[in-house]
Amino acid sequence: MVMFAFVLTGSSAVAAERTVAEELLAIMWSNGQITDQQYQDLSARAQAETVSLAPVSAGDSWFDRISLYGDLRGRYEGFWYNNDTQGSHLDNRHRLRGRTRLGLKAKINDRVDAVVRVASDQTITSPSTDSRNQTLGEEVDFGPDGLFLDQAYISLHPYDKDALPFGGKKLELMFGKMGNPFRSKVGKDVIVWDGDLTPEGVALKYAAAPSDRFGFAFNGGYFILDEDSDEADPALMGLQLRTKASLSEDFEMGANVSYYRFTKLDARFFTDAVASGGNLAGGLSSN
Secondary structure, three states, X not given: OEOOEOOEOOOOOOOOOOOHHHHHHHHHHHOOOXXXXXXXXXXXXXXXXXXXXXXOOOOOOHHHHEEEEEEEEEEEEEEOOOOOOOOOOOOOEEEEEEEEXXXXXXXXXXXXXXXXXXXXEOOOXXXXXXXXXXXXXXXXXXXXOEXXXXXXXXXXXXXXXOOEOOOEXXXXXXXXXXXXXXXXXXXXXXXXXXXXXXXXXXXXXXXXXXXXXXEEEEEEEEEEOOOOOOOOOOEEEEEEEEEEEEOOOOOEEXXXXXXXXXXXXXXXXXXXXXXXXXXXXXXXXXX
């Protein structure tokens, strides 16, 4: 497996003039209303809040506010078959596959980011929803491979890092077509979710560390599976709670609990699922 990645980053400008809060603190300090230590601590807090709330300067170029990232992966896959119980035999199969992704992240301001990413897909005529791998030679006669809009979402950060109650470290709200927020970073969960899946809807991420030895994270989301003007819109609602505890420097444990609920699954949804080769053979009558 071969991979490479590239990233270009920029920085935003910070206002140099003192704010009203800093001016008031200077007056109080000069009048002896606050001590030297209080003045230093409050001034540092005022400056930090000014930086976090300051909008992106109009003089900043788009290049300074945009980051590019991407990866290219290649791999070989081999399939070896034995005779089945009926005596039938399948020929062994060998193929080369690749995945290409290129993304752009724009910093609108310190509270809002926009992300757009394009990625390869299996074919132009029938793209996949859960894999961005392309098989070399799948398009006959050296035909062009597919490239699709893989992600497009807005990310909101209402609070500064470490400014949330209960030891909160992160609060993020997302809207659009995004990476799967339910994929755990601890252990393997590919049985539940494919790593390339990009659901569409709204999501919330929250993480906290109330103490040095305990932390937890909460993810929630509501995603549209199929929008139709004259039918119910099947959707997926998901909730996930992850915990991690460090009992000592050498021992750490955690647990993940997830809840997923599909809503508004009408008869048409099941009919389409069976027609597409899903695992609902027999439709609503299946037990």
